[in-house]
Amino acid sequence: MNAEPTPSAFSDDDLRRRRAAARRLGWLLAAFVLGLYLIGLLIKR
Amino acid sequence: MACRMQISRHSRWRRAFDGFGLPPRFLTLALLGLPGLASAAYNFNFPEPVTPIARETLHIHNEFMLIITILFVVVFAIMIYSMIKHRKSVGHQPARFSGPKGATQWFWALIPFAILLFIDFVLMGIPAVKAIINMEDTQTRADMVLKVTGMQWKWQYEYPEAGVKFISTLSTPRDQISNAEAKGEHYLLEVDKPVVLPVGKKVRILLTSTDVIHTWWVPQFGVKRDAIPGFLRETWVLIEKPGTYRGQCAELCGKDHGFMPVVVHAVPEPEYLAWLEAQKAEATAAAGGADRAWSSEELMTEGKAVYEKVCAACHQPDGKGLPPAFPGLAGSKIVNGPLLDMNGKVIKDSHVDRVMHGKAGTAMQAFSASLSDVELAAVITYERNSFGNSKGDMIQPAQIKALR
Amino acid sequence: MSIATTHPGGHAAEPYQGGLRRWLTTTNHKDIGTMYMMFSLIMFFVGGLMILAVRAELFQPGLQLMKPEFFNQLIGIHALVMIFAALMPAATGFANWMIPLMIGAPDMALPRLNNWGFWLLPPAAILLTLPFTLALFGIGDGALATGWTFYAPLSVQGGMGVDFAILAVHILGISSIMGSINIIVTIFNMRAPGMTMMKLPLFAWGWLITAFLLIATLPVLAGAVTMLLTDRHFGTHFFDAAGGGDPILFQHLFWFFGHPEVYILLLPVWGLMPHVLATFSRKPTYGYKAQVYSFIAIGLLSVVVWAHHFFTAGMPVPALIYFMFSTMAISLPLAVLFFCWIATMWKGAMSFETPMLFAIGFIVLFGIAGLTGLILADVAADAQYHHSYFVVAHFHYALFAGGIMGVMTGVYYWLPKWTGHMYCEKLGKLHFWLTVFSFNLTFIPQFFLGLAGMPRRIPDYALQFAEFNAISTVGAFILGLSQLIFAWNIWITVRGGKKAEGRVWESAEGLEWELSSPPPHHSWETQPVIK
Incomplete structure (x- = not known):
C-alpha cells in the first residue's frame, strides 16, 4: 500500500457530509445498544 | 501413612x-x-x-x-x-511474497x-x-447416594438411605493460621469429621448449597462440581483404593473460602457399614435427647461447642462479629430481645427466628435445616447468656421441635 | 482552505490553549489518545500494586499481612482495574492516536463524544477503588469481594462495595460503547479516498471487530449487573432460586459478555502485530485477507462459546459437547493468525529492536495461552483444571503476555511517532528480558500449582503448595519492579532524546509514517490519496 499526501484538501462539503453520516450511524448503533440492554435486563427464563 | x-x-x-x-x-x-x-x-x-x-x-x-x-x-x-x-545482520535479503501462490x-x-x-x-x-x-453418567448402577450441602464455610454430608447427616468443618487451629504455632502436616486440609465412603462402590453424589455457590473438589477423584443454592447438581465417584483424600472448596464463596476443606475417608465396605451403624446410633441418641428436659449447664456446654464450630467464623469467638457484614452478638438488640411470644410462637425477626430461618440476602443462613433440635436450643441459650449478654432465659430442645 | 474545516471541534481557530483546560475540553484525537495512554499506565501500576500485596500474602502459608476479606477485595479489584482501566483504555488510546493517522482522516468522526468517553473513565476508576478508602474511615466494609465475576448470590449478600463496582462497570461500559461507536463510524465514514475496506490497515480491522463485539456484549453485562442491583435492593429474584430465579443465569449473562471480552482485549493487539512484524522483517504482511477473515471468524465464534467458563456448574451432556467443540473451533482462525505472523517473518530480513522483541515474546507466550486454552476446552480435563491455579496461569498468559505485552509492543513501536523522540533502546531491551524472565517465573509455577490441586482465590494454602508459591511471588515482584523501567523509558522519551524521523523505522509502511514525528496537531490537513 502506497500513500502520498496530495495538495487537495478535505472540502468543507465533504467533511460535513461524512460527519453527518457518521452521526447517523452512531445513533443507530446507540439504539442497538439500548435495545440489547433492555433485552438483557428483561430476560426471563 | x-x-x-x-x-x-x-x-x-x-x-x-x-x-x-x-x-x-x-x-x-x-x-x-x-x-x-x-x-x-x-x-x-x-x-x-x-x-x-x-x-x-x-x-x-x-x-x-x-x-x-x-x-x-x-x-x-x-x-x-x-x-x-533470516536476519538482517547476516545479510539475508527479504523476499516479497505476501501469500501462497x-x-x-x-x-x-x-x-x-x-x-x-x-x-x-x-x-x-x-x-x-x-x-x-x-x-x-451418575445413575447407571449407582450403589448409594451421598448428599453434599455447601454452607459458608463448611460442608454438610447426608446419607439419605441411612438417615445420617453431619457437618464437617476445618479443624486446623486458628493459631496455626495466624502463625502463632507450627503448622501441622495437613494444614488447612483437615476436618473435625471426615465423610466416610466405601471402596469399590459407585457413589452418586448430589450437591446443593444453602447460601452461595460452592464447589466440591477432591483432586484425586478427578471430580469437581458446583453446589448451587436452590438446585441439585450431581456427579459420581468410585474409589478404588482405601485412604484419606483431601480437597477444598474451589469457588470463591466469601471470606473463609480458603478454609472449607473436603476430607474423605475411603474404607472397605464392612468398615463403612460399621461406621454407618455407629452414626445411626449416635443420631438416635441425639434425637432422643430432644424430648427430655435439659439443664441450663448442659445447654451452655453443648451451645459453646456448637457456637465455636458453626457460628464463630463470622460472629467471632468473642461474639463481637465483624461489622458491618457480620454483626456482633454481644449487646445485640436481637439476641437480647424477647425469646418467644405469649403463645410460645416465633416472633418475626427475633433471635430464634434469625437462627432458625436466617436472613435473606445475607450470609446468615437458615440453621433449622442443618442443626438438630438440641444444637439449636443449646446455641440459642448460649448466645443469650454469653459475651456479656445475660438474659438468664433458656429454650428447650422440645420447644424447638414444636416450632419446626 | 481554512483550518476550521479540518478541525471538527470547531475551535481550531482559537489560540492554542495549555494547562488543565486544554486536557479537559480537548476534542483532538491525539490529546485524547495521550490521555487514554497515561490513564492506562497509571491504572496498570495501581492494579499491579494490588496484586503484589496479594502475592506477598501468598509468599508463605499462613495469614501474614491481611484478612481474607481484604484479600478477596484485592483480587477482584485487581482484575477489574487491569481489564477495564488498564488494558481497554490502552487499546482505545492506540485507536484514538493511530486510526485517524492510518486511514487518512483529519480526526475521529465524533470528537466531542470522544472527549466524553475519556472523561468518564477517571470517575469510574475512583468509584471502583473508593470503597477501600471509605473502609479506612469506617464506612462500609471495603470494595467488591466477589472476584471480578460478581457471581450471584455471593454478590447479592456482599456489602456496598458491590454497588460501587456495579456503578463503575456501568460507567466504564458507557465509555467503551461511546469509544466503539466513534471508532466504527470513523472507519466507515472518514477513510481517505481510495482506502477501500480491503486496504484498511489490519490494526483498524482488529479494532473494528473489537468495537462491534463491545457494542454487542457490553449491554448484556450492563443488564446482568442491573439485575444484580435490583436483586440486592429492590426485592427482585432474578438470581434467587427461592423466588424462581437461577444463580446460573447470572453466569450465562456474565460470560456472554466475559468471553468476547477476552477477544475485545486481544483483537487490537492481533491487529497491531502484523504491522510490527512486517516492519522489522522488511517484508509485506503475509495473508492480509486471511487475517481479516480470521478476525471476523473469531469475533463471531466468541459470542457462541461462553459456557466453557462454567463447565463445572453442571449442564446437559449435549451442551457440554457443543461448548467444547465450538471452543476448540476457535483454535483454527487463531492458528491462521499464528501461521500468518510466522510466515511474515519467514525469509525476511529481521532486526530485533525492542518492538520486535516484544512481538516475538508475545507470539511465543501467547502461543502457550492458546495451547493451554485448547486443553481447557476439554470438559473432562477441565473438571480438574477449572477454578484452579492452572486457569490463573492460562489467562495471565493470554492477558499479560497476550494483552499487556502486546500493548507494550505498540507503545515502543509508536512512541517515537507520538513524541518525536527515540526511546532508549538499551532500557527497552532490559525491560523486555526482565519482563519475559519474571513473567515466566511468576506463572509457570502456577500451572503446576493448579495441577497439584491448589484452588484459585484462596488467601492461605496447604503446605504442599508452599515452594511454588514462594517462587511465584519472587517472580511477581521482579515483574512489578521491571515495569518501572518501562515508565522511566516513556518519561525520558517524552522529555527528550534523539529526534525521530517521520518514518521512524526504515521499512515501516502505511499512512501514519508519511507524517512528521510528532505529527502536526491537526493531522491530514491535506488529504492523502491511496493508490
Whole structure:
C-alpha cells in the first residue's frame, strides 16, 4: 500500500457530509445498544 | 501413612514425566539455580488418581500435554530457525511474497490446518466425548447416594438411605493460621469429621448449597462440581483404593473460602457399614435427647461447642462479629430481645427466628435445616447468656421441635 | 482552505490553549489518545500494586499481612482495574492516536463524544477503588469481594462495595460503547479516498471487530449487573432460586459478555502485530485477507462459546459437547493468525529492536495461552483444571503476555511517532528480558500449582503448595519492579532524546509514517490519496 499526501484538501462539503453520516450511524448503533440492554435486563427464563 | 504418601508421590512424578518427555523439575531448578530447594516437595502433575474418572482425566491430560508440547516445539522451532537464518545482520535479503501462490504453496499452507482440525476434533475430541459421557453418567448402577450441602464455610454430608447427616468443618487451629504455632502436616486440609465412603462402590453424589455457590473438589477423584443454592447438581465417584483424600472448596464463596476443606475417608465396605451403624446410633441418641428436659449447664456446654464450630467464623469467638457484614452478638438488640411470644410462637425477626430461618440476602443462613433440635436450643441459650449478654432465659430442645 | 474545516471541534481557530483546560475540553484525537495512554499506565501500576500485596500474602502459608476479606477485595479489584482501566483504555488510546493517522482522516468522526468517553473513565476508576478508602474511615466494609465475576448470590449478600463496582462497570461500559461507536463510524465514514475496506490497515480491522463485539456484549453485562442491583435492593429474584430465579443465569449473562471480552482485549493487539512484524522483517504482511477473515471468524465464534467458563456448574451432556467443540473451533482462525505472523517473518530480513522483541515474546507466550486454552476446552480435563491455579496461569498468559505485552509492543513501536523522540533502546531491551524472565517465573509455577490441586482465590494454602508459591511471588515482584523501567523509558522519551524521523523505522509502511514525528496537531490537513 502506497500513500502520498496530495495538495487537495478535505472540502468543507465533504467533511460535513461524512460527519453527518457518521452521526447517523452512531445513533443507530446507540439504539442497538439500548435495545440489547433492555433485552438483557428483561430476560426471563 | 505419611511414608506411603511419600512413595506414591515419587511414582506420580515418574508417570507424569513419561508424558512430558522432559523433566520440568530439573528445568525449574536450573532456572533458579537454587539446588537448596531440591529437597522440597514439588508436584508437576495431577495427584495420584484413585477413581476411574481421575485415571481417565490424567490419561487425557498427559496425552493433551504431549500434543500441545509437540505443537509448541514444532511451530516455534520453525520460527526460531527463521529468526536465526533470516536476519538482517547476516545479510539475508527479504523476499516479497505476501501469500501462497500456486497449488503447491496453497497445499502446504493448508496442511497445518488440516492437522489441527484432526487434532481438535478427532485426536482430542473423541476421547473427550467418551470421557464426558462417562463422567455425566451418575445413575447407571449407582450403589448409594451421598448428599453434599455447601454452607459458608463448611460442608454438610447426608446419607439419605441411612438417615445420617453431619457437618464437617476445618479443624486446623486458628493459631496455626495466624502463625502463632507450627503448622501441622495437613494444614488447612483437615476436618473435625471426615465423610466416610466405601471402596469399590459407585457413589452418586448430589450437591446443593444453602447460601452461595460452592464447589466440591477432591483432586484425586478427578471430580469437581458446583453446589448451587436452590438446585441439585450431581456427579459420581468410585474409589478404588482405601485412604484419606483431601480437597477444598474451589469457588470463591466469601471470606473463609480458603478454609472449607473436603476430607474423605475411603474404607472397605464392612468398615463403612460399621461406621454407618455407629452414626445411626449416635443420631438416635441425639434425637432422643430432644424430648427430655435439659439443664441450663448442659445447654451452655453443648451451645459453646456448637457456637465455636458453626457460628464463630463470622460472629467471632468473642461474639463481637465483624461489622458491618457480620454483626456482633454481644449487646445485640436481637439476641437480647424477647425469646418467644405469649403463645410460645416465633416472633418475626427475633433471635430464634434469625437462627432458625436466617436472613435473606445475607450470609446468615437458615440453621433449622442443618442443626438438630438440641444444637439449636443449646446455641440459642448460649448466645443469650454469653459475651456479656445475660438474659438468664433458656429454650428447650422440645420447644424447638414444636416450632419446626 | 481554512483550518476550521479540518478541525471538527470547531475551535481550531482559537489560540492554542495549555494547562488543565486544554486536557479537559480537548476534542483532538491525539490529546485524547495521550490521555487514554497515561490513564492506562497509571491504572496498570495501581492494579499491579494490588496484586503484589496479594502475592506477598501468598509468599508463605499462613495469614501474614491481611484478612481474607481484604484479600478477596484485592483480587477482584485487581482484575477489574487491569481489564477495564488498564488494558481497554490502552487499546482505545492506540485507536484514538493511530486510526485517524492510518486511514487518512483529519480526526475521529465524533470528537466531542470522544472527549466524553475519556472523561468518564477517571470517575469510574475512583468509584471502583473508593470503597477501600471509605473502609479506612469506617464506612462500609471495603470494595467488591466477589472476584471480578460478581457471581450471584455471593454478590447479592456482599456489602456496598458491590454497588460501587456495579456503578463503575456501568460507567466504564458507557465509555467503551461511546469509544466503539466513534471508532466504527470513523472507519466507515472518514477513510481517505481510495482506502477501500480491503486496504484498511489490519490494526483498524482488529479494532473494528473489537468495537462491534463491545457494542454487542457490553449491554448484556450492563443488564446482568442491573439485575444484580435490583436483586440486592429492590426485592427482585432474578438470581434467587427461592423466588424462581437461577444463580446460573447470572453466569450465562456474565460470560456472554466475559468471553468476547477476552477477544475485545486481544483483537487490537492481533491487529497491531502484523504491522510490527512486517516492519522489522522488511517484508509485506503475509495473508492480509486471511487475517481479516480470521478476525471476523473469531469475533463471531466468541459470542457462541461462553459456557466453557462454567463447565463445572453442571449442564446437559449435549451442551457440554457443543461448548467444547465450538471452543476448540476457535483454535483454527487463531492458528491462521499464528501461521500468518510466522510466515511474515519467514525469509525476511529481521532486526530485533525492542518492538520486535516484544512481538516475538508475545507470539511465543501467547502461543502457550492458546495451547493451554485448547486443553481447557476439554470438559473432562477441565473438571480438574477449572477454578484452579492452572486457569490463573492460562489467562495471565493470554492477558499479560497476550494483552499487556502486546500493548507494550505498540507503545515502543509508536512512541517515537507520538513524541518525536527515540526511546532508549538499551532500557527497552532490559525491560523486555526482565519482563519475559519474571513473567515466566511468576506463572509457570502456577500451572503446576493448579495441577497439584491448589484452588484459585484462596488467601492461605496447604503446605504442599508452599515452594511454588514462594517462587511465584519472587517472580511477581521482579515483574512489578521491571515495569518501572518501562515508565522511566516513556518519561525520558517524552522529555527528550534523539529526534525521530517521520518514518521512524526504515521499512515501516502505511499512512501514519508519511507524517512528521510528532505529527502536526491537526493531522491530514491535506488529504492523502491511496493508490
